[in-house]
Amino acid sequence: MSACACLLGAGGVPAANALEYEEVPAEVKPAAITASRAIRGDSPLATPGRRTFTFSVQTGYCVGGPKPRIDHVRVVERSKTAKRPFKSTVVTAFLLYPAHLLAIPPSPPPRHVVYNVCAGLGLTLTKRVKLKRLAEDLIFYDGSRKPPRRVWPPL
Secondary structure, three states, X not given: OOEEEOOEOHHHOEOXXXXXXXXXXXXXXXXXXXXXXXXXXXXXXOOXXXXXXXXXXXXXXXXXXXXXXXXXXXXXXXXXXXXOOOOEEEEEEEEEEOOEEEEEOOOOOOOOOOOOOOOEEEEEEEEEEEOOOOHHHOEEEEOOOOOOEEEEOOO
């Protein structure tokens, strides 16, 4: 990572109130998921016997910056065991946070100067995955946490 003074004063010298920017490389990280009940098959409007599971991921980004997106999803369908007497599926969504510039205000900040470095926006990403088994026969877990956290059906 490198930092560069992007706002310069007269003569190429950094301005006193200038922001510096740090290059942040692209990164893929697991994200917490939320199950979507209506599309899973429990709604009276949904068709029974579906082999799909729809989930959403809550994230955010800075105005003017690149939006994160779902890079890939790992689905592990588990069978019954002595410790786990039910069929389950662990779904792990991985988000790609693109490379971007991060604004760094001067330290200490000058008096009476307000820096609005990142006005964050909320973002919901939705994804549907195909399963080998019927969705209504499974218990779904979020694999972004250790141990995986149950997301559907709710407790």
